Amino acid sequence: MSDAPASDRGARRAARAIDALRRGWPFRIEGADGALDLLAVESARDAALAEFGSADLLISGERAVTLKLTNQRAAATPGPVRLADGAASVAAALAIADPALDLANPLKGPFRTIASGGEAAAATAMTMARHAGLLPAFFVRAAKGEAETACSTADVAALLDPSRLEIAARARLPVAASETAEIVAFRSPEEASDHVALIIGKRDGNPPVVRLHSECLTGDVLGSLKCDCGPQLHAALHAMADAPWGVLLYLRQEGRGIGLVNKLRAYALQDQGYDTVDANLRLGFPVEARDFAIAGQMLALLNIPRIRLMTNNPEKVARLEREGVDVVERIPLALPTNKYNEQYLATKRDRTGHQL
Known part of the structure; x- marks a missing residue:
């Protein structure tokens, strides 16, 4: 193991820390400006909290804005906020972290915010929670003693x-769209999620029609009417079949990168009247959490430097171009709406820049 590259060793440490996060075990993150010991609120149990020995909470900047808290400094994008003695039990912490409980627990605080003790580590903790599909909230303390599981901010970046x-x-x-299609699976050594590409038609010297499609279990598999993901997927495949050739990049980034369970939480908030953007923010997540650099790497491995991108989202064009992909054309994808997804599509048009 000592002969493995430093990035491989770091990625393994980060993978172990994310596993501990999911299982409700404490772990440590070391950053350039300090180290923090953390215990994920969602997976914690009171016995583990008692052993952890801290009632301080660390929540995302987005969730802090929802709770009308301010961070330690003015910032366009609020960073994580630490609440001194924020919650003495897991149930009390969940009442702060989970917006599904806001109606049952409308009165929160007063809270006292204090310095995080390690801003780089705190920001990395939020990334790890999102990657694990958990709420971005932790019990936190300054690092002390030996840590059974530890990683650094650089380790998580490597993972x-x-x-x-x-x-x-x-x-x-x-x-159905092409009997000669080829599927290509991609993975990184320590990651459990596999991304796939479906290549339609015969490759030639022209840029292919490419569609980036983020995993949507509810829309792709179950036929949900709340989104347009399933119809977009099938329409894109048939459009590729009509072109000389095309590539579907199927990215395992459910719910715009927040995971299936958190997406269902967002759905529940939408039933209360919040739109897609505000639901994500109330959960404590950014509006857009997907990593389009993954798509850029997939195209590089397939040796596809130039593409015709099928999307209604100009930001996808910009993000791919930043990864070195030459997008020679944006192809719109127009589909009919229904009474269940009209508001969702209006939000995409009005708040996230989609050209619909």
Whole structure:
């Protein structure tokens, strides 16, 4: 193990820390400006909290804004906020962290915010929570003693580095849109999520039609009417079949990168009247948490430098171009609405810049 590259060793440490986070075990994050011991609120139990020995809470800047708290400094993007003696029990912490409980617990605080003790470590903790599919909230204390599980901010960056992505397997896959399609699977050494590309048609010297499609279990598999993901997926495949060739990049970034459970929490908030953007912010997440550098690496591994991108989102064009992909054309994808997704699509148009 000592002969492994430093990035591999770091990525393994980060993977172990994320596993501890999911299981409700304490772990440590070391950053350039301080180290923090953390225990995820959502997976914690009171016995583990008693052993952890701190009632301080660390919540995301987005959730802090929802609770009308301010960070330690003015910032366009608020950073994580630490609440001194924020919650003495897991139930009390969940009442602060989970917006589904806001109606049952409307009165919160008063809270006293204090310095995080390590801003880089705090920001990395929020990334790890999102990657684990948990609420971005932790019991926190200054690092003390020996840590059973520890990683650094650099370790987490190594784990999530798209350049570590490799082609794992490929095979012929006849699909309804094309009986000659090929599927290509990608993975990085320490990651559990596999991304895939579906190649439609015969490759030639022209840029292919490319569609970036983020995983949507509810829309792609279950036929949800709350979004347009399923119809977009199938329309894109058939459009590729009509072109000389095309590539569907299927990214395992459910719920715009916040995970399935958190997406369902956002759905519940939408039922209370919040739109997609505000639901994500109330949960404590950014509006857009997907990593499009993954798509850039997939295209590089497929040796596809120039593409015709099928999207209604100009930001996807900009993000891919920042990854070195030459987007020679943006192809819109127009589909009919229904009474369940009209508000969702209006929010995409009015608040996230989609050209619909």
